[in-house]
Amino acid sequence: MRSTAPKDPMHTHYDAQVNALQGGRFKDPFSFLGVHSYKSSYEIRVFLPAAQSVSISINDKKIAAKRYNNSDLFIACVTEAPCAPYMCEATYSDSTLCFFDEYSFESSLDKDAMYLFNEGSLEHAYKHLGAHFVSQQGIEGVRFCVWAPNAASVSVIGEFNFWQANRHFMRFHPASGVWELFIAELKADTCYKFSIVTQSGEVLEKADPFAFKMQQAPGTASVLQQTTPAIKLSDSALKNRQKRNHIDAPVSIYEVHLGSWQRAEGNRYLSYNELADKLIAYTLEMGFTHIQLMPISEYPFDGSWGYQPVGLFAPSSRFGDYASFKYFIEQCHKANLGVLLDWVPGHFPSDPHGLHHFDGTHLFEHADVRQGFHPDWNTYIYNYDRPEVKSFLISNAMYWLEQFGLDGLRVDAVASMLYLDYSRKEGEWVANCYGGRENLGAIECLKQVNLRSYKNNPGIMMVAEESTAWPGVTQSVEHNGLGFGYKWNMGWMNDSLHYMQHDPLYRQHHHHEMTFSMVYAFSENYILPLSHDEVVHGKGSLIEKMPGDEWQKFANLRSYYAFMWAHPGKKLLFMGSEIAQRKEWDHNHSIDWHLLEHKSHTGIQNTVQALNNIYKTHPALYELDSSPAGFEWIDNNNNEQSIFSFVRYAKNAHDFVVVIANFTPVSYRNYELGVPSAGKYKVILNTDEDSFFGSGVEVTANAQGVISAKKRNAHGFAHTINISIGGLTTIYLQRVEDE
Missing domain, CATH: 2.60.40.10 (Immunoglobulins)
Incomplete structure (x- = not known):
């Protein structure tokens, strides 16, 4: 008493x-x-x-x-x-x-680092803010730091003090706006938050923006995480990374949502350790060079697929802990498999424990709703003009690249960042200081992220999902570009899918949809994406987009994939599309692997596997993806037959692949085609083969699949070949011998 x-x-x-x-x-x-x-x-x-x-x-x-x-x-x-x-x-x-x-205890806050944080240039803010296990004055414990410059009071609350806001008050540093406190002898896996009292007296309980681990819903707390040293890539691993991500390398990306690629018994998520065994082996078997993970930065709502994160520094604990995720990445490195991660710096959700209204003010987001709120996604937009927000985002990019040795980041929704009037009507947006619609703060932030990412992590690839004609996305910052390495070719994706959905009878009227991409194909370093966005929200799966009867649907898809793999640009395919998933993607369920009991679906899988293997072993299909020297039309005007033919060249111009794509069900015998030179041409791919569930139409008169070129002018070339081509079929030919 x-x-x-x-x-x-x-x-x-x-x-x-x-x-x-x-x-x-x-x-x-x-x-x-x-x-x-x-x-x-x-x-x-x-x-x-x-x-x-x-x-x-x-x-x-x-x-x-x-x-x-x-x-x-x-x-x-x-x-x-x-x-x-x-x-x-x-x-x-x-x-x-x-x-x-x-x-x-004395303060251990690094004042020089806080100066850089306030300046907007601190690359490793995650080493200073958040919760860190440290030794202070000879005592082991956890140092907590949080940026909340406008708060009246901040306390650490957690399991260790029964969530009492009047137990662990933090020290305020007015110069930086940061609050700090060291608490001795805390243990890993302990839950905590920050209790923030606003100037108006409101009490907010916020998760740690720099937390390395967070609770799963319905929990909203951060979790103390004992981190390990950053993955140290060996010299050979660094060389491998630089080689596989280079502009003249074969890049074939398998886009994966970890929660629905495959499920365990009882519809349980596979763990990072299980995925390290199963997913890596499957990706290698299929011949892909990279895995791209949809966002795994911690997110509260499964249905957001990770695109509305609240824990930007926390690998999702849905699949295991920090060490397990690190193990998954290390196994990818051992397999020489590139790993890209979806990164979401464009917006954040309104969850009360998140960044919104963090210290009672619009700290991370713009105060003006015309600049700070996304009407499409019901999310908030970062205030890119604020230096500390810039440090937050720059350091987050550095965290994923440096701590885990990733091959790169695919930056989501770049267009929404670049334009102040993105998805807004007249009067619903605020012009920049020059009266324009460009978001100058976001542009500078993206440039800084790319500059620092490439400087600190040689050999990586930064990828932009940018859906407009913004100039210089993959130009260097020094040449007034945004500094990305690659850009998704959304125009090619939209046009080609639109073309494929037409009945072959009417494709002749839409021929330009398959040729227009070559008008701008070399203006940027492109990746051709058939991503998750194309198989959700009522769009149907890729196989169900294809017209015709059952056989024609599969023939269309095989021919389309082969056209894509031959078209200039790196490749990206969403999981399930390689087996012709029937249903739209559902994040709550596994891919329908049982479909592989049917030859039609196995045929699609075999086609993708063959395409990847041919792609990786034929430099003509990848070396000059970003150069006009790597592509030449043979015939781009045959709209009546809906046949496209072109040549892909390697750096050695004598090394080339001839591509013929027939997008009608009509088969042709002795189809005459101009070719670049004399010699013998061997069929290296025919999507109509029996092993692909094709009709097995013989392409050549001999069993070896070899055709001799004749001295005859056609399509602007001095030599021709005659070839049989099945309906809804794409064929690759390689010159194997001079005459």
Whole structure:
């Protein structure tokens, strides 16, 4: 029971502090708690809610502390100030606890780093802010740091203090707007948050923006995570990364949503460790060079697929812990399999424990709804003009690239960042300082992310999902570009899918949809994407987009894939599309692997596997993806037959592949085609083969699949070949011998 002794008139001036502490609102706890001189001696003041008695241990000597009036403030008088952190022993109704007084530790905040953070150039803010296991003055514990410059008070709350906001008040650093506190002897996997009192008196409970681990829904807390050193890539691994991501390398990306690629019994998620065994092996078997993970930065709602993250520094614990994710990435490295991660710097959700209205003000987002809110996604937009927000995003990109040694980031929704009027009507947006619609802050932020990412991580690839004609997306920053390495070719994707959905009878009227991409094919470094966006929201799966009867659907898809793999640009295919998934993608269920019981679906899988293997072993199909020297039309005007023919060249111009794509069900015998030179031509791919579930139309007159070119002018070439081509078929030919 608390003492009911009358107030000590010597300490009546503490009443205001006690009331503030009791109410959980104290901005400068170190000015009052801990050791302070008092008259000719010292007082040690501790505030411990619900404690019955408290003693202080200094040099193996216990000093009893007296309760201040009827409050939770305890004061011990000492003649000399302790020169090191001291222990407190607090007795409660059901227990006795011993702990180091948080207010006996010095600040360990790096002022130089905070200067860079406030300047907008701190590349490794995640090493300074957030919760870190550190040793302070010889004591092991956790240092908490959070940026909340406009808060009236901030406390650390968690399982260790029964979520009491009046127990662990943080130290405020006015120069940086950062709050800091060291708490000794905390353990990993302990939940915590920040209790923030706004200037208006509202109390907010926020997750840590820099947390390395977070609870799964319905939990909203951050979780203390003991991190390990960054993955150190060997010299050979660095060389492999640079080689596989280079502009003249074969890049074939398998886009994966980890939660629905495959499920375990009972519809359970596979863990990172299980995925390391199964997903990597399958991706290699299929011949892909890279895996692209849809966002795994922690997100509360499964249906957002990760595109509305609240924990930008936390690999989702749906699939395991931090160490398990690291193991998955390391296994990819061992397999020489590139790993790209979807990165979402364009917006964040409105979850109350997230970044929105973080310290009672629009800290991370623009205050003006015309700049700070996405009407399409019901999300908030980062204030890219704010230096600290820029440091936050730059350091997040560095975190994924440097801590895990990733091959790169695919930046989501870049167009929404670049344009102030993105998806807005007249009067619903605010022009920049020059009266234009360009988001100057976002442009500069993207440039800085790309510059620093490439400088600090040689050999990576930064990829933009940019759906407009913004110039210079893959130009260097020095040449006034955005500095990306690659850009998704959304125009090719839209046009070609639109073409394929037409009945072959009418394709002749839409011929330009398959040829127009070559008008701009070399203006950027492109990736051709058939991503998850094309198989959701009522769009249907790729196989169901194809017209015709059952056989024609599969023949269309095989021919289309082969056309895509031959078209200039790197490749990306969403999971399930390689087996002709029938249903739209559903994030709640596995891919329908049972479809592989049918030859038609196995045929699509075999086609994709063959395409990847041919692609990787024929430099003509990838070396000059971004150069006009790598492509030449043979005939781009045959709209009546809907046949497209072209040549892909390697850097060695004598090494080339001839491509013929027939997008009608009509088969042709002795089809005459101009070719670049004399010699013999061998069929290296025919999507109409029996092994692909094709009709098996013989392409050549001999079993070896070889055709001799004749001296005859056709299509602007001095030599021709005659070939049979099946309906809805794409064929690759390689010259194998000079005559």
